[in-house]
């Protein structure tokens with residue numbers, strides 16, 4: 323393995339940090355590297371061409387009061403494949419917040435588990451004073467990697483392979499509070515669809531940036547009050563926004579606390595927003611829940627079909643005997659939230675919704691072959707969560723047509739990332755390609771990139787590529803084929 327050290331950022335965290343989301347599999351990195359001639363067990367497919375990117379919450383400082391893993395600074399890990407070779411990079415996203423805290427050598431902003439009053443300065447988010455950490459999501463649009471934050475912020479651009487910073491995405495009329503994580507790139511049109519939410523009117527805005535960076539459309543979506551949408555979906559003709567009955571009380575907003583409450587007596591509402599920028603938003607009601615992530619959506623005659631992870635227990639009971647920290651982190655345990663794969667059908671003729679469970683197994687973080695985004699599809703590749711802790715321990719290929727599931731479980735102490743589907747060059751079928759994921763092995767303190775045959779992930783990895791350092795767990799990832807890179 324050949325390694326070039328690109329930079330190292332000073333961390334003020336203690337070397338013996340014991341916080342559960344800053345130690346073990348979540349221990350943050352400080353060194354940025356480029357690495358090539360990586361050791362490979364197996365063989366990197368010669369028809370795997372493109373880049374796998376994963377964002378990471380990678381803090382450099384102790385929080386002011388209470389660290390939450392969604393607060394960490396963004397570090398992107400990339401591995402680029404070409405002609406059977408792989409090159410790895412990892413870089414921080416040098417947000418204004420990260421630079422300010424580097425200068426101050428401490429945290430300046432409250433995190434999502436802290437009241438806004440502890441912030442030294444104003445910022446973003448539902449309580450108004452968080453740092454735009456850019457550490458939630460990453461997509462590739464117009465040949466650039468774009469990192470974003472779940473509480474809205476700037477869209478930070480980088481070269482998708484070297485991760486060199488390249489400014490932010492901006493356009494006339496862009497919402498001042500920024501854009502939420504989970505922008506969606508429609509690979510068939512080249513558009514990047516986005517949403518923005520906040521505690522002030524308009525509570526929800528949506529829009530689209532076209533393949534050349536122009537504003538395709540932008541509009542407000544009327545909501546009864548502030549909501550907390552985390553993700554959205556799209557079909558060929560609609561954006562699908564959600565109004566789940568888990569949202570902030572006015573009292574929580576007034577006191578600067580991020581404390582959502584589930585309203586079990588209110589429906590989940592879905593809004594179908596025409597992508598042509600015209601027309602009325604059509605609303606549909608369904609059973610109350612909260613959905614963190616959608617899998618895909620498409621149109622079928624007079625129906626719009628949406629698949630996602632319906633939480634059976636979106637508001638786990640507070641345990642009065644547990645610590646504040648334990649109670650905050652109950653929302654990170656998928657075995658408490660118990661998401662299941664659900665399908666909603668919105669009938670455009672009758673205005674009625676029907677819904678059914680496609681799998682009651684606890685899974686989340688579903689990925690698809692991106693060329694099927696917004697169109698009829700068959701396969702999702704979901705993460706198998708750890709119990710009692712935010713992390714993954716395997717992957718599941720779910721056939722939404724016949725209901726079968728193929729499971730690949732990792733050994734104890736080995737944790738994968740959100741696993742992308744990378745169609746091979748010349749791909750002929752939806753699952754004709756590879757599954758790519760970063761893995762951290764706590765048994766030998768190492769990390770690797772594993773590549774599976776998407777047609778048969780249960781057969782195990784066809785290539786395991788060693789990385790220079792054991793990398794921290796993270797959240798969202800994306801795949802961009804070589805043709806989509808600048």
Ligand SMILES: [Fe+2]
Pocket residue numbers: 458503504552553614615798
């Ligand atoms: Fe997310």
